[in-house]
Structures are given as structure tokens and as C-alpha cells.
Amino acid sequence: xxxxxxxxxxxxxxxxxxxxxxxxxxxxxxxxxxxxxxxxxxxxxxxxxxxxxxxxxxxxxxxxxxxxxxxxxxxxxxxxxxxxxxxxxxxxxxxxxxxxxxxxxxxxxxxxxxxxxxxxxxxxxxxxxxxxxxxxxxxxxxxxxxxxxxxxxxxxxxxxxxxxxxxxxxxxxxxxxxxxxxxxxxxxxxxxxxxxxxxxxxxxxxxxxxxxxxxxxxxxxxxxxxxxxxxxxxxxxxxxxxxxxxxxxxxxxxxxxxxxxxxxxxxxxxxxxxxxx
Numbered sequence: 001x002x003x004x005x006x007x008x009x010x011x012x013x014x015x016x017x018x019x020x021x022x023x024x025x026x027x028x029x030x031x032x033x034x035x036x037x038x039x040x041x042x043x044x045x046x047x048x049x050x051x052x053x054x055x056x057x058x059x060x061x062x063x064x065x066x067x068x069x070x071x072x073x074x075x076x077x078x079x080x081x082x083x084x085x086x087x088x089x090x091x092x093x094x095x096x097x098x099x100x101x102x103x104x105x106x107x108x109x110x111x112x113x114x115x116x117x118x119x120x121x122x123x124x125x126x127x128x129x130x131x132x133x134x135x136x137x138x139x140x141x142x143x144x145x146x147x148x149x150x151x152x153x154x155x156x157x158x159x160x161x162x163x164x165x166x167x168x169x170x171x172x173x174x175x176x177x178x179x180x181x182x183x184x185x186x187x188x189x190x191x192x193x194x195x196x197x198x199x200x201x202x203x204x205x206x207x208x209x210x211x212x213x214x215x216x217x218x219x220x221x222x223x224x225x226x227x228x229x230x231x232x233x234x235x236x237x238x239x240x241x242x243x244x245x246x247x248x249x250x251x252x253x254x255x256x257x258x259x260x261x262x263x264x265x266x267x268x269x270x271x272x273x274x275x276x277x
Contacts, residue, residue, distance in 0.1 A: 020243030049260030152193025152216030194222025200230035
């Protein structure tokens, strides 16, 4: 999905919602456990109920890899199910990969190759090891690379706010330096957590045009209103993720209906902010 296609999809659905498929087999409704592939059945129901209101899905690979081969099969089946819906959503591998160049090349191939089993549209990357660890992912011209910049977890303060002698914080350095590796805003995004919404004004001074993937709304307490106030640009420029607040909102056999309603509620709020823009 190109940048313009993503913008068009946001305008069409009046939504910039990303649904995180953090499909923990220990948290999915009990009645699904009798299915041959409970995680895939869960994902399929969530996708069907939320697709009208969302523009992206983000499987978190940890919840699939932790189940070994079975988990990877569930992920593959989920990707196959989304294959025919690619004009309706961006599909993000929440993998947070990042290693020396030769290793990153293999990670990129495993997740982004159109000939591979998964063929994601985008992948999250940890940029700590620098340019050579990121460039293999940027070598796929039709894919998005999403770099961790300012995350929503409590431990983000351990390193991300550290200042150099000029008073530049580490997350600001990531935003600025990455644009020297890849100046195009057409295939580079940044992860910026909703729990740090007051920082979005500073983020937009450094990266005014890039899309931001924003976790932390909902269960983690981030404010969608504040994110939009400080982070939205003329193209919207946001993909706001909600995982637990949607997919685990209900544990009954009607879980997918409740998930759809939660997604619709967020979409309606997003619509109001898009109209204000």
C-alpha cells in the first residue's frame, strides 16, 4: 500500500485505527479452544467484525512465535485470510527486529518478501544498532519500515530521554538521523507512544510529514484527543493502535460483536477529529 493509497483509505473509512492482533491463546474466549486452530478462528472473527472501521492490522509476532510451529501456522493462515483484503488494510508485522546487516537481511526477507510465507506490508524495527541494521528493510521499495522512536512503556525513560551535550534527546536523534538514511516519507514511519502525547509537538517539528504508528491508546491510558491535537498533520499522519481494548473487550461467544462495536466507537471519535482537521 502506497502512502497515497493509505491516505485515501483513511479518508474513505474516516478512520486511522490499527487493530493489534495480540492474540494470546490464554486470553481468547474458552469456547474457541475446541477449534482446530483457536487463534486463527479468533483472528478471523476479529477481522470480519472490525474491518469496516480499521485501516490496519498489526499482529504482534511474540504471541505467535511463543506457540512454536502451531503459532506460525496460525500467523500464516491469518495472513492468507487478509490477502484478499489488502486494498482495505495495511498489514504490519510487529516484530521489532534489528541486528547486524547480514542478519537483518534475513529478517527482512522472512517478513517482507512477496515470495515468502508472510508478505507483510510493513514491519517494526528497533534502530539501536544503527544504519546497517535498518537498510536491509528499506531495500524493499513497496514496503513500510516503522522505527521505534518514543515508546509507550514505563521503561522508555531509561534511555529514550537521555540528552547529548547539545540537549538533544535520544528519541529526537532517532527521528532526525533516520531521515538521513531514508528521506522519503513514502515508506518510513515512526513508533511514538500515546502515553507521551505531550511530546508529539516536538516530534512534529522533526518529522512533520511522516506517518506515526501510535500504541498506548485504551488499555495503556493514552488519550486519542491529545494525540490528535499534537500529532495530526494535513494528511492525518497517524495510525493509532488499539489491541486489548478491542480484541479482549469480551470473553463470551459474542466477543467479535463487542470488538466490532469498540472499533466503531473509536472510528466515530476519529471521524470527528478528521472533520475538525
